[in-house]
Amino acid sequence: MIPASFDYEVAESAEHAVSLLADHGDEAKLLAGGHSLIPMMRFRLAAPTVLVDVGRLDDLRYINSANGTISIGALTRHSELEHSALLAESCPMLASVAALVGDPAVRHRGTLGGTLAHSDPASDLPAAVLALGATIVARGPGGDREIAATDFFTGYFESALADDEMIVEVRVAASAGGWNYQKFNRRAQDWAIVGVAVAEGGAGVSLVNMGATPLRASAVEAAVAAGASAGDAAAVAADGLQPPTDLNADADYRRHLARVFTQRALKAAGVA
Amino acid sequence: MESVKFAVNGTERSLEVEPRTLLVHALRDELRLTGTNIGCDSSSCGACTVLVDGQSAKSCTMFAVQADGADITTIEGVADADGKMHPMQQAFHEHHALQCGYCTPGMVMAAISLVEEYPELDDHSVRHGLEGNLCRCTGYQNIVNAVLAVAGSGSATPIRPYQSGQGE
Numbered sequence A: 001m002i003p004a005s006f007d008y009e010v011a012e013s014a015e016h017a018v019s020l021l022a023d024h025g026d027e028a029k030l031l032a033g034g035h036s037l038i039p040m041m042r043f044r045l046a047a048p049t050v051l052v053d054v055g056r057l058d059d060l061r062y063i064n065s066a067n068g069t070i071s072i073g074a075l076t077r078h079s080e081l082e083h084s085a086l087l088a089e090s091c092p093m094l095a096s097v098a099a100l101v102g103d104p105a106v107r108h109r110g111t112l113g114g115t116l117a118h119s120d121p122a123s124d125l126p127a128a129v130l131a132l133g134a135t136i137v138a139r140g141p142g143g144d145r146e147i148a149a150t151d152f153f154t155g156y157f158e159s160a161l162a163d164d165e166m167i168v169e170v171r172v173a174a175s176a177g178g179w180n181y182q183k184f185n186r187r188a189q190d191w192a193i194v195g196v197a198v199a200e201g202g203a204g205v206s207l208v209n210m211g212a213t214p215l216r217a218s219a220v221e222a223a224v225a226a227g228a229s230a231g232d233a234a235a236v237a238a239d240g241l242q243p244p245t246d247l248n249a250d251a252d253y254r255r256h257l258a259r260v261f262t263q264r265a266l267k268a269a270g271v272a
Numbered sequence B: 001m002e003s004v005k006f007a008v009n010g011t012e013r014s015l016e017v018e019p020r021t022l023l024v025h026a027l028r029d030e031l032r033l034t035g036t037n038i039g040c041d042s043s044s045c046g047a048c049t050v051l052v053d054g055q056s057a058k059s060c061t062m063f064a065v066q067a068d069g070a071d072i073t074t075i076e077g078v079a080d081a082d083g084k085m086h087p088m089q090q091a092f093h094e095h096h097a098l099q100c101g102y103c104t105p106g107m108v109m110a111a112i113s114l115v116e117e118y119p120e121l122d123d124h125s126v127r128h129g130l131e132g133n134l135c136r137c138t139g140y141q142n143i144v145n146a147v148l149a150v151a152g153s154g155s156a157t158p159i160r161p162y163q164s165g166q167g168e
Helices: A014-027 A037-042 A078-082 A085-090 A092-098 A104-109 A112-118 A124-131 A218-225 A230-234 A251-268 B023-030 B087-094 B104-117 B123-129 B141-151
Strands: A007-010 A028-031 A050-053 A063-066 A069-073 A135-140 A143-148 A153-155 A166-173 A180-184 A194-199 A204-208 B002-008 B011-017 B049-052 B055-058 B071-073
Touching (some): A014 A166, A028 A037, A063 A085, A078 A104, A078 A112, A085 A092, A092 A124, A112 A166, A204 A218, B011 B023, B055 B104, B123 B141
Parallel strands (some): B002 B071
Antiparallel strands (some): A069 A166, A194 A204, B049 B071
């Protein structure tokens, strides 16, 4: 389908984008790679009246490292994460998860900031960022503020970003611990029916598509910290969760998958 | 309406489009480059794959305005001026990598990009790399064979007949 009509503005800078958002209120949306937003507009699930194109802000496409912290510009594309030698060395989980998003054509256009702002609970990179304990830097009219990933995802496709804020950077600590990402789906290129990200040898564990947001599996993390085996820690992965029921899986099956894939991910990350 | 200017197969083109005009519609309906097909309309099938600045992109999931200033290559632009097929087209021909042919333009463009992006390809990585391109006829085996033939032949470069910047 053809999307509804909208006015198109090209942002010359992040500050310009923020001021355009402030001018247009909640009718405006940022357009980065567009690989989540445009399909939603084509299905008329979204009909913003103004699109502010930040996709040309190449100064926000970078991956830098300093003092043990990796800083990634919000417009960095998934394919750039995937092929980054710096990430392969210092945060391999992020590169590896990026390589599982969609397909190459999607990864050429999709951006890290875009997928976080979109806050789809079934997406891969939000869960990876959550498990890694990242910090998300948002720019607004009053300047920058840092948002912990654990505070960022607030609801179904909802984040802590204000209407006039834009993600400009994502920061993660250089990561040396064992890690793994398990993505279960039935069809190539699909979203995960359930996914599990394990970072830092089990200190950070998050779940994909097990609720309204990507979820930090704190019970699993606590069990690992207390010395539980991978099997025992994974047994609590779905406790208290209300995962969705859809055509792919009902809630009980998702709980089962979460336990199975958490165990596999923990073992692969080095938890005995 | 918005003015957009981009190079398509090495030729500078200027268009007046609504912001909501998808790149695939600009290519097909405005520029009459109908080699690029529309399949699923939902970013899944890859029939509309073109190269944007040398990388595969689904032209149904880009607005034409996003391509302003870009260098676009469609299936019409990959053969030589004298009609000699691109090595990927030749490989698809030799390996019988198509039946009905509907997915083929997108599949060839995705495969050209894949071979350039991933220097070392094997059966598994070709299949993973072409996940975004659906073929309902072949069962993929001959497509994989064709891509592997190009990947291993050394004929993968120059993969882009039109380098970025040309026509500007």
